[in-house]
Amino acid sequence: MVALLSQFKFKKAAVLSILLALGVLLAACGSADKGKASEPVELTISAAASLTDALQEIKGKYEAAHEGVTLAFNFGASGALQQQIEQGAPADLFLSAASKNMAALVDKQLIDANKQTNLLANELVVVVPADGGSELASLNDLAKETIGKIAIGIPESVPAGNYAKEALTKAGIWDALQAKTVQAKDVRQVLQFTETGNVDAGFVYRTDALTSEKAKIALTVDPADYPPIVYPIGLVKASKHAEEAEAFYSYLQSAEALDVFKAYGFAAPGSASAK
Known part of the structure; x- marks a missing residue:
């Protein structure tokens, strides 16, 4: 009887030891899983070229505060960005320089109407080379013989080019300037053409002009001559990182992000000026 009792106690102790060891092992595994970093996420943001400098600064701030997100x-x-999204190009967010491009994607149900909003505003200006560019009192001065080539974004795909076309049409000189017009793929190329002296004048946003030391603002186009320049932002429904995309979407509307945009000359939608 004593031998059986001792054997029972031994087996009980062995079972308890095994259970205790398993408990420690499971706890360790659980702690390891809990402390394990989530998979790195890369968000693709399709954005208007005029947002380049501001967003590059925001990129550094955001990535430093959100480990694992690039x-x-x-x-x-x-x-062009709108067409890429329509054709299935990968994108998590879209920042447009015109409402119509965002509206087109909402209409095609590629962006949720409840997850898009107007983020920024801007102004249209005419720039000339900084070293001796021509003086301009009005848009009509662009028709003078002293002005040779004029750069403008392709109106069909570049919002700034479309705004410029509307302003020139209202001034009654759009057709007359066609022989002088050099079309560019975006506002940054317009700025480059002007900086290098390949054209005598170019239509860009005020924010683009403020980034350059080789071009200067010769004329601010009357805002009454073109539709309000609004930058909407929206979440792409096909995003594979919806949670992280929405977090960045919200961050871009925060005071910290808006302060960066304002430093580059952008304004809040509905404000009188983007100066």
């Missing part, structure tokens, strides 16, 4: 920007003309 922002990859696809900068270009808003119309």
Whole structure:
């Protein structure tokens, strides 16, 4: 009887030891899983070229505060970016320089109407080379013989080019300037053409002009001559990182992000000026 009792106690102790060891092992595994970093995420943001400088600064701030999240920007003309998204190109967010491009994607149910909003505003200006560019009192001065080539974004795909076309049409000189017009793929190329002296004048946003030391603002186009320049932002429904995309979407509307945009000359939608 004593032998059986001792054997029972031994087996009980062995079972308890095994159970205790399993408990420690499971706890260790649980702690390891809990402390394990989530998979790295790369967000692709298709954004109007005029947002390049501001978003690059925001990228550094955001990535430093959000470990594991990388922002990859696809900068270009808003119309071209819209077409890329329509054709299935990967994108998590879209920042357009015109409402119509965002509206087109909402209509095609590629962006949720409840997850898009107007983020920024801007102004249209005419720039000339900084070293001796021509003085301009009005848009009509662009028709003078002293002005040779004029750069403008392709109106069909570049919002700034479309705004410029509307202003020139209202001034009654759009047709007369066609022989002088050099079309560019986006506002940054317009700025480059002007900086290098390949053209005598170019239509860009005020924010683009403020980034350059080789071009200067010769004329601010009357805002009454073209539709309000609004930058909407929206979440792409096909995003594979919806949670992280929405977090960045919200961040871009925060005071910290808006302060960066304002430093580059952008304004809040509905404000009187983007100066």
